[in-house]
Amino acid sequence: MQAIAQAILTPQRFPYSTLELGPRDFALKGEQYHRSDFHVLNGRGLRLKGSLFRSARSRPLCVVYCHGNCGNRLDAMEVLEAVLPLQVSFCAFDFSGAGHSEGRYVSFGYYEQEDLTSILSYLRSQGLPEAILWGRSMGAVAALLYTCSHEGIRAVVADSPFASLKELLRDVINSYVPLPSLVTDFLIARLQTSILSLADFDLE
Numbered sequence: 001m002q003a004i005a006q007a008i009l010t011p012q013r014f015p016y017s018t019l020e021l022g023p024r025d026f027a028l029k030g031e032q033y034h035r036s037d038f039h040v041l042n043g044r045g046l047r048l049k050g051s052l053f054r055s056a057r058s059r060p061l062c063v064v065y066c067h068g069n070c071g072n073r074l075d076a077m078e079v080l081e082a083v084l085p086l087q088v089s090f091c092a093f094d095f096s097g098a099g100h101s102e103g104r105y106v107s108f109g110y111y112e113q114e115d116l117t118s119i120l121s122y123l124r125s126q127g128l129p130e131a132i133l134w135g136r137s138m139g140a141v142a143a144l145l146y147t148c149s150h151e152g153i154r155a156v157v158a159d160s161p162f163a164s165l166k167e168l169l170r171d172v173i174n175s176y177v178p179l180p181s182l183v184t185d186f187l188i189a190r191l192q193t194s195i196l197s198l199a200d201f202d203l204e
Contacts, residue, residue, distance in 0.1 A: 001187075005194035008169075009105040011070040013098060020074055021051055021092075029085050031055050042096055042118045044111070049073070049100040050093030050119060052126065053084060061154065062089040062128040064119060066139025068160075069106060072099030079134065089128055093119055095139070105199040108165050109141030116146045130154050137161065165203045166192075 024035045033055045039047050051073060052062075063083045065076035076092035083090050095112045096103030106112070120131055132155045135143035140161035147153045162168045169191065170184050179187075192203045 001190045002194050002198070005191055005198055008191070009107075009195065009199050010097070011106060014070070014072065016072060016074045016099070018051075018100075021077065028081060031057065031085070033084060038122065040118045040122045042111075043114045044096070044103075046096045046102040048093055048096060048102075048115055048118060050091060050122075052089060052091050052123070053080065054089035055084070055087075057087055058089045059087050060128055061130045061132065062091050062123050063132045063134055064091045064093075064116070064123070066112070066116065066133060066135035066143050067092075067095065067098065068135075068137030068139050069108065070098075071136070071139070074099075075136070083134075088132075089123075091119065091123060095142070106138065107199055107201050108138050108168075109145055110201045112138060112142035113145040116142055117150070120150075120152070124152075132157070135159065135161070169203070 018037060021035060026033055033053055035051055035053050037049070037051050039049050042048055065073070065079065067073060067075045072094050073092035080090055094101035095106065095115050097106040123131065130152050133143035133147065133153055134157040135141070136159040140158040143156050144158055144161060147156055166188055169188055173179065173184055173187060196202055
């Protein structure tokens with residue numbers, strides 16, 4: 001069971017180069033933009049890597065893209081061109097345990113909401129006091145959890161979040177091998193213990 005928990009908590013990191021983020025200076029619909037790469041430390045002392053895209057005319061509002069499980073900041077490139085012409089800044093970053101950021105495990109939103117605290121603190125230091133969070137799957141859950149207890153979030157775009165990690169695991173297990181509910185509950189209880197031991201967070 002420990003090996004299964006390990007596999008759940010350590011999704012494959014897909015390698016990418018910052019060159020894939022495009023040039024540091026570029027034009028889009030007649031406007032000039034600059035990309036600055038940065039790093040911050042989260043509350044657990046792990047280094048998070050991110051990129052901030054903005055123009056001289058961008059308003060003091062930033063769209064922050066929160067990638068999903070198995071994702072990284074490169075996923076944000078598919079929405080970048082839709083966001084920047086709105087005269088807002090755009091931030092993409094790697095959650096801890098993903099992409100170029102430090103960390104061994106992902107936590108499906110639990111610790112990722114703390115990563116958001118560090119990212120948004122950095123953005124405020126750059127003159128961006130308000131944010132719109134755009135999250136997918138795990139990133140959507142992190143965005144919703146963060147917004148429940150913090151101010152300064154203008155809106156949340158929540159793409160495919162889940163309400164219960166235990167229910168998500170139940171669906172995943174049954175998609176491979178349909179099992180009686182008692183057996184599934186037993187397996188999830190064992191997984192819950194292993195995940196708490198490995199990554200120090202509860203499925204609840």
